[in-house]
């Protein structure tokens with residue numbers, strides 16, 4: 001309520017990004033501060049299982065014992081410059097995602113030029129720290145903001161675009177064969193807030209089949225890699241979730257080589273009802289697919305107990321996913337409040353992640369660890 005929320009909502013509208021608009025529209029109208037629903041668990045009990053691992057209570061140790069991936073997005077700036085950033089990533093996580101450095105404009109800025117430097121740094125870090133890599137992302141066509149370089153956006157016909165796409169997917173996936181275990185092959189295929197396919201350059205020139213083709217091309221480039229379809233705000237928008245499930249059903253029926261569904265789970269509109277979230281996860285599991293939370297963050301809201309409520313929000317949502325056996329991974333969109341896209345997106349002060357700005361674990365850290373341990 002009050003000035004804080006008003007300011008937050010206004011700022012989001014100024015940003016003019018459809019994703020934020022829909023999320024904050026929900027937050028503004030419902031009165032949710034993004035962290036207050038239906039949680040019951042004590043967020044900070046000790047993990048009993050730590051004893052079974054020689055006292056190793058790191059997230060990645062607890063996750064590994066349950067055959068789970070616990071991941072974080074990383075930014076190459078702090079990965080190069082900050083020892084505490086590097087140390088925390090390597091210690092706590094067994095999977096990483098490049099927050100931006102494998103996206104098309106970065107890795108393939110001109111039709112005849114690739115730039116692998118930043119992506120190589122991420123993949124090299126993973127190899128040095130015995131981590132897996134979730135590759136993000138091969139095809140992402142958004143109409144509201146730039147997700148493809150101009151030469152792709154301005155392709156004049158299907159043949160030209162198909163040639164770019166085939167070359168892009170084949171080159172990138174082949175380069176990282178054996179080093180990137182999972183790819184988000186297509187990101188956000190649906191309209192951010194609606195039920196239609198996102199009207200991007202791929203859909204306009206190639207039709208819906210661009211999605212199936214992308215998976216088939218990626219599979220040829222690395223038959224061993226897991227191939228995933230990643231989508232946003234399904235936990236908030238039931239009609240969109242239905243349209244997305246219909247799309248996935250078509251892909252499965254067409255025998256497209258798809259292994260899993262990524263739920264971004266940026267909880268900017270509040271914590272989803274855990275029963276509904278578990279049902280969402282189960283829907284994809286019932287289609288024979290794995291499911292992952294791929295980009296989780298949760299603004300802390302306001303009030304003296306904001307971090308405890310945030311911890312409960314993390315716990316109920318992750319617990320709902322992990323209650324379904326095919327939910328195999330939880331990846332956060334960063335790990336320290338010092339480096340989070342939410343600062344640019346909503347403005348500073350939302351503290352959405354597991355560690356504070358000084359790399360100290362927050363209540364959310366223990367709450368997440370407890371959920372990972374409970375899966376065993």
Ligand code: XIL
Nearest residue numbers: 099100136187232264266295333341
């Ligand atoms: C975001 C990054 O975090 C920002 O640094 C960048 O400016 C824009 O993209 N859904 C996705 C991610 O799939 O790739 C987005 O990452 C966040 C929303």
